[in-house]
Structures are given as structure tokens and as C-alpha cells.
Amino acid sequence: MLKPFERKKYNWLVGAGEEYKWQDTDLKPIFPDNVNILNGEELLQFINTDVSQYIIFTDLKAFPIGSHILKIDKYEEFIKSDCELILLSVDSSYTSIYCKDPKLLSELYVNMESLKVDKLSYITDENDFRSTVIVR
Incomplete structure (x- = not known):
């Protein structure tokens, strides 16, 4: 799912999950x-x-190596932080990816299309149902 994202260049904050x-x-x-x-x-x-692997729910946040890692609960905190990507998965089937880099976001989208993901769409202010960027 994150194939286009260079995962080794980041430190990952592992939030709540199963x-x-x-x-x-x-x-x-x-x-x-x-x-x-x-x-x-x-x-x-x-x-x-x-x-x-069986992902019931997961919360992963990617911070560039050497940057400040902090807890992020809200989208506004994500935008202001050094965090570059958030991966949230809920109920084994609903996955959201927040990514600051538009080019990389496009590459992630194309990769997801190649995986034949159901109901793939961009998250916008108009369709984002989340009030937080965490899972519980």
C-alpha cells in the first residue's frame, strides 16, 4: 500500500492499534x-x-529522520508538524492516508488503483468524516 513512500527515510510513531x-x-x-x-x-x-497479516486497526505516522516526533491528534496539528504521512486503518477495511507531498500523494493513489482498492477517493475538507487523525 505504501510502496511509493520511502519508508526507510522516516521514523514511525506507532499509535493505538490491533x-x-x-x-x-x-x-x-x-x-x-x-x-x-x-x-x-x-x-x-x-x-x-x-x-x-490481519490489521484490525492501526495508526502510523511518518516523521523524517532527525525531525521532532510528537503526538498528533488533529489535522491542524499534522499540517503544522514535521509529520509527512499518516496511515489510519479501521475495521480491517477502511484506510485513510494523509500525505503532505502532492506528487507522492498522486503516486500513492496510482499504486492503490493498481491494487484494485474499492471506493478509492481523495480526502478533502468536504468529504473528510474524521474529527481526529487517530484511531481508537
Whole structure:
């Protein structure tokens, strides 16, 4: 889903979530309980696509390496922050991506089209139902 985004160039703030992977004939959490910030390499290790994964809900925020990482709850905070991308997924099927870079946003959109995603659309002020940019 984030293929066009250079995930290794970022530190990732891991918010609330319920994410599992199939391991040793059982479901195990993707992220350890005590982890809330991952560098890009660590994130890629945890979200290894070689195993089946089940995302109930997730909240990931990407900050350029060396930038200030802070908790972001509202869209206005996202705009003012160093955060470049927010990935929110709810109920295993509703995913929202907020991205500051218009060119990259277009590339993400094209990638999602290639994955044949249902009901793909841009989030705008007119159609954004969220009052926050977090999942609970």
C-alpha cells in the first residue's frame, strides 16, 4: 500500500492499534507492546509481507529522520508538524492516508488503483468524516 513512500527515510510513531501476523500456527501481535517509535528499517521488519497479516486497526505516522516526533491528534496539528504521512486503518477495511507531498500523494493513489482498492477517493475538507487523525 505504501510502496511509493520511502519508508526507510522516516521514523514511525506507532499509535493505538490491533495488528496481527500469522506465526507458528497462531496469531501474534505485529508490534510489541512496548514499542511506540520505529525507524524505517524496523518498521519494514515488523510488517514483513511474507506472512499473512490481519490489521484490525492501526495508526502510523511518518516523521523524517532527525525531525521532532510528537503526538498528533488533529489535522491542524499534522499540517503544522514535521509529520509527512499518516496511515489510519479501521475495521480491517477502511484506510485513510494523509500525505503532505502532492506528487507522492498522486503516486500513492496510482499504486492503490493498481491494487484494485474499492471506493478509492481523495480526502478533502468536504468529504473528510474524521474529527481526529487517530484511531481508537
